[in-house]
Amino acid sequence: MTVAAGIGYALVALGPSLSLFVSVISRKPFLILTVLSSTLLWLVSLIILSGLWRPFLPLKANVWWPYALLVVTSVCFQEALRFMFWKVYKRLEDVLDSFADRISRPRLFLTDKLLIALAGGLGHGVAHAVFFCLSLLTPAFGPATFYVEKCSKVPFFLVSAIIALAFVTIHTFSMVIAFEGYAKGNKVDQVIVPVIHLAAGMLTLVNFASEGCVVGVPLLYVVASLTLVHCGKMVWQRLLESRNQSSGSQ
Amino acid sequence: MESSILDSLGVEIIGVMAPVSICMFLVVLLTYSLSVTSDPQIRTAANLIYLENPSDSATVKLEGSIENAIVFVVLVAAVTFILVLLFYYNFTKFLKHYMRFSAFFVLGTMGGAIFLSIIQHFSIPVDSITCSILLFNFTILGTMSVFAGGIPIVLRQCYMVVMGIVVAAWFTKLPEWTTWFILVALALYDLVAVLAPGGPLKLLVELASSRDEELPAMVYEARPTISSGNQGGNRGSTLRVLVGGGGGGGGVSDSTSVELQAVRNHDTNQHGRGNSHNMDYNAIAVRDTDNVDGNGDGNRDGVERSPLVASPISSEHSTAEVGMRGNVETVTDEEMSPLVELMGWGDNNSEEPRDLEESLNRGIKLGLGDFIFYSVLVGRAAMYDLMTVYACYLAIISGLGCTLILLSVYNRALPALPISIMLGVVFYFLTRLLMEPFVVGMTTNLMMF
Numbered sequence: 001m002t003v004a005a006g007i008g009y010a011l012v013a014l015g016p017s018l019s020l021f022v023s024v025i026s027r028k029p030f031l032i033l034t035v036l037s038s039t040l041l042w043l044v045s046l047i048i049l050s051g052l053w054r055p056f057l058p059l060k061a062n063v064w065w066p067y068a069l070l071v072v073t074s075v076c077f078q079e080a081l082r083f084m085f086w087k088v089y090k091r092l093e094d095v096l097d098s099f100a101d102r103i104s105r106p107r108l109f110l111t112d113k114l115l116i117a118l119a120g121g122l123g124h125g126v127a128h129a130v131f132f133c134l135s136l137l138t139p140a141f142g143p144a145t146f147y148v149e150k151c152s153k154v155p156f157f158l159v160s161a162i163i164a165l166a167f168v169t170i171h172t173f174s175m176v177i178a179f180e181g182y183a184k185g186n187k188v189d190q191v192i193v194p195v196i197h198l199a200a201g202m203l204t205l206v207n208f209a210s211e212g213c214v215v216g217v218p219l220l221y222v223v224a225s226l227t228l229v230h231c232g233k234m235v236w237q238r239l240l241e242s243r244n245q246s247s248g249s250q
Numbered sequence: 251m252e253s254s255i256l257d258s259l260g261v262e263i264i265g266v267m268a269p270v271s272i273c274m275f276l277v278v279l280l281t282y283s284l285s286v287t288s289d290p291q292i293r294t295a296a297n298l299i300y301l302e303n304p305s306d307s308a309t310v311k312l313e314g315s316i317e318n319a320i321v322f323v324v325l326v327a328a329v330t331f332i333l334v335l336l337f338y339y340n341f342t343k344f345l346k347h348y349m350r351f352s353a354f355f356v357l358g359t360m361g362g363a364i365f366l367s368i369i370q371h372f373s374i375p376v377d378s379i380t381c382s383i384l385l386f387n388f389t390i391l392g393t394m395s396v397f398a399g400g401i402p403i404v405l406r407q408c409y410m411v412v413m414g415i416v417v418a419a420w421f422t423k424l425p426e427w428t429t430w431f432i433l434v435a436l437a438l439y440d441l442v443a444v445l446a447p448g449g450p451l452k453l454l455v456e457l458a459s460s461r462d463e464e465l466p467a468m469v470y471e472a473r474p475t476i477s478s479g480n481q482g483g484n485r486g487s488t489l490r491v492l493v494g495g496g497g498g499g500g501g502v503s504d505s506t507s508v509e510l511q512a513v514r515n516h517d518t519n520q521h522g523r524g525n526s527h528n529m530d531y532n533a534i535a536v537r538d539t540d541n542v543d544g545n546g547d548g549n550r551d552g553v554e555r556s557p558l559v560a561s562p563i564s565s566e567h568s569t570a571e572v573g574m575r576g577n578v579e580t581v582t583d584e585e586m587s588p589l590v591e592l593m594g595w596g597d598n599n600s601e602e603p604r605d606l607e608e609s610l611n612r613g614i615k616l617g618l619g620d621f622i623f624y625s626v627l628v629g630r631a632a633m634y635d636l637m638t639v640y641a642c643y644l645a646i647i648s649g650l651g652c653t654l655i656l657l658s659v660y661n662r663a664l665p666a667l668p669i670s671i672m673l674g675v676v677f678y679f680l681t682r683l684l685m686e687p688f689v690v691g692m693t694t695n696l697m698m699f
Contacts, residue, residue, distance in 0.1 A: 029260035033651070036267075040644045047641075047680050050688030057687050067697050074699045100255045112256045131689055132698050135637035148694060156694070163698055201699035213696060 006141035009157045013129045013164040017122055017172065024115070031119040038085065038123025039130075045081050046131060049074050064208045071201040079194040082175070085120060086182050110242045113183070114176060114235060121175025125168035133157075133164035151213040159213055163204065166217075166224040170200050173231035180234055189234070196227055263654050265472035266614050267647055269407060270624060273414045274646070277625040278632045278639055280419045284367055300428070311427045319431035323439045330443065330450040333467075337457060346397045349468060353396045353413065357389040361416045396468070403471070410470045414621030421622065422629035429630050430675065436623060437671035444665040455663045468618035614654065620666040624650075627674045637689065638681045645677035646670045 011018070025031045052073075059066045093116075097107045139146060140157045148156045174193045181189025200223050206216030300314030336345055362385050369376055392409045395401045424432070443449040458465045624646050631638040649670030657664050692698065 028256055029258075029264040030256050032264055032267075033260050036644070036647055036651070040648050043641060043644055043677075046689070047677075047685050050685045051680075053688055054684050058691050067692075067695065070692075071697065071699045078699070096255065096259075103255075105255050108256065109254050112254050115256070128698070130640050131637060131685075132693050135635065135640060136690070136693055138636050148696065151696060159696060160693055160698075163696065167698055197699070201697075204697050204699070207696035216696075 002143055003141055005145075006137055006157075009137055009140055009161045010134055012158070012161040013133045013168065014126065016165070017126050017129070017168050020118075020122060020172075021126075025119055025122065028115070031115060034116055034119035035123040035126070038120040039127040040123075041081065041085060042078075042124045042127035043131070045078055046127075049077055064205060067208065068202070068205055071205065072198070075194065075198045075201050079197060082178055082193070083182075086179060089116065089120070089179070090182075110238065113179070114238075117176045117179035118172065120179070121172040124175060125171035128167050128171055129164040132167075133160045136160065150207060150210050152211070154213070159217070162217060163220060166220045167200065169224040170196060170227050173227050177227070177231050177234060180238065192230070196223060199223055262472060262614055263651060266470075266616055266654065267650060269411050269470060269472075270616070270621060270650060271643075271647065273411050273418070273621045274625045274628040274643060276411075276415050277418045277422070277629045280364070280415065281422050281629045281632045284364075284371055284419075301425075315425075315427040315431040318428045319435035322432050323435045326436070327439065327443070327450065330454075334450050334454050334457070337454060342463065350393050350396050353409075353468075354389055354393040356413055356416055357392045357409075358385070360420050361385075361389070361412070364416060364419055397464075407470060410468065410618055411621065413468070414618055414625060417618075418622045418625035418629060421626045422633070426630065426633075429626065433623060433627055433671050434675060437665075437668045440665040440667040444663055451665075452663065469615045470618060470621065472614045472616065614657070616666060620670075623667060624670060624674075627671060627678075631674075631678055634678075634682060635686065637686055638678050641677045641681040641685070642674045645673035649673040 021035070025035055053070060056066070059070070093108060093113070100107045137157060146156045147154075148159075151159055174196055177189050178193040180186070181193065200220060203216055203220045203223065206212040206219065300318050306314070333345065365381075365385060368374070369381070391405075392412065395406045395409045421429070440451075443451040444455075445452065454465065454467075627646065628639055628642050631642040647670075649672070650666065652669050653664055653666050
């Protein structure tokens with residue numbers, strides 16, 4: 001029974017990404033490699049951040065502003081890293097394109113680029129879920145569960161799994177938005193991604209209040225669904241545009 | 251619509267990473283589920299000198315573990331040199347029988363012990379006669395799959411992974427400090443043995459390639475059979491992104507392909523000898539290669555058809571190579587050279603590693619030792635926490651990726667352990683010391699970002 005609960009928590013956090021991985025990513029080895037490297041990048045960023053904050057830990061449990069500072073620095077750092085990730089990807093894209101030219105095959109399609117962005121985002125999201133939720137699940141497989149004081153109605157593992165799911169969604173699709181924004185030079189898309197990330201991080205601070213998770217988690221899901229909708233609209237537009245272009249050019 | 255190059259890139263890398271991941275995953279599961287029942291101390295070649303005791307002081311542990319690691323590496327090196335000597339004087343047949351015996355021994359005794367503890371732990375109702383018959387069958391099949399013809403490549407790959415799991419699960423019973431020092435020592439040894447002039451593994455690989463013989467070692471061959479499921483891609487190889495091109499052709503074992511290749515085809519299987527003549531020629535092969543793998547003697551008569559028909563049998567000793575002319579791409583399915591692994595089973599086990607070699611026009615082989623020691627590292631990490639497991643897994647996989655990229659650059663046998671093990675060890679301690687308090691402090695307050 002407890003094993004079932006543990007697996008259930010894991011699937012709440014990672015189920016959607018798992019199905020995304022199986023249905024889309026695993027078909028193309030290159031995307032798997034992208035997921036892996038982006039996961040690794042996120043892990044490295046987490047290690048660096050924790051190295052920076054290590055001297056100040058543990059933070060006092062009843063003061064909220066150090067946590068806010070921590071979230072802000074982490075988000076800034078990770079957004080900077082996202083930009084670097086984009087730069088690296090840009091070079092990779094050039095290499096791939098010239099490689100395609102050399103063997104006289106078509107260059108990367110628009111869908112390919114979107115898929116690579118999706119894989120990169122999925123890597124970030126999975127890394128988030130794995131390190132913030134899954135790695136703490138070990139006790140959930142045992143014969144007990146755990147509640148935190150500030151969110152006393154729901155088991156800790158379930159809350160963290162639900163929050164992790166929201167973050168997986170945000171990370172996955174904001175990477176697509178960011179890559180498109182960088183590629184098109186669209187300022188709005190470039191700015192909206194850090195804003196979303198920061199907003200989501202700040203919303204978790206609501207959990208700091210007693211029973212704050214009742215408010216904080218739904219708000220987080222609002223942000224996540226906004227990301228999802230924006231990403232969907234943007235991709236749809238891009239696909240229509242490129243179809244019009246290709247039919248126009250023929 | 252023409253398929254994009256994205257479909258085919260990286261097939262080879264994934265072909266190696268997938269089994270390694272499976273092996274590590276299963277070892278972690280094993281250590282997780284059996285950690286309660288496993289007996290506290292075992293005596294193997296890896297801790298001959300010093301038996302770690304949790305109450306010992308850090309200095310005693312440190313000295314003892316270093317001594318253990320040195321002794322283990324020396325043993326491994328000695329066994330490797332013996333193997334090289336035997337190989338040099340053409341005791342190939344003896345070596346092969348020895349490998350079979352090791353496989354039998356590993357699967358039968360160590361694997362049997364692990365199955366027993368699984369049966370006990372989960373209270374599986376099996377009577378002893380059924381169990382021993384099953385175990386015997388399992389073992390015999392595994393033994394036959396080593397250096398034998400007519401066995402589907404998938405089966406051999408599975409058994410390689412199983413052996414890796416069994417040995418790794420055994421090694422995770424070593425005490426903590428000793429494990430870390432042995433891993434680091436082996437990584438260093440691997441570096442020396444493969445790269446230094448006169449290193450035993452380097453000698454072995456050179457010897458084998460100069461004689462066109464199969465390496466007498468336990469080696470996992472990555473072949474596209476494993477990556478079945480995406481068809482229609484061409485076989486561009488990521489490794490060669492910067493070098494070569496991609497020909498057309500379907501993914502896996504059945505495909506129609508047009509290839510222009512220099513083919514070297516040794517067919518050995520008929521002669522127990524392990525090698526024989528080979529022919530070099532260029533062929534334009536336009537073929538339908540259904541069922542390449544099932545086709546045992548495909549490349550005996552395969553002058554015309556050879557390139558893709560490296561049947562499991564012959565490619566076992568033979569290395570059908572597909573060269574490149576112009577920029578025509580090589581077929582991923584050719585396997586070839588070695589990520590070498592040798593195993594020397596001392597009293598209990600002392601195997602040795604591996605290295606990773608590959609040449610431009612060859613597929614990838616990974617030594618069994620690499621599987622084992624990657625898994626040992628992850629299994630050891632699993633005894634601490636899940637977080638360290640993920641970190642170590644990512645580190646090892648990325649190390650393997652780096653090694654594969656280096657492989658395509660240097661085009662020679664490379665040790666697969668050093669980068670991965672070093673990254674794994676570094677990430678383990680970083681995670682344990684830095685990241686865990688950070689992450690735990692954040693999440694228990696339900697903060698995330």
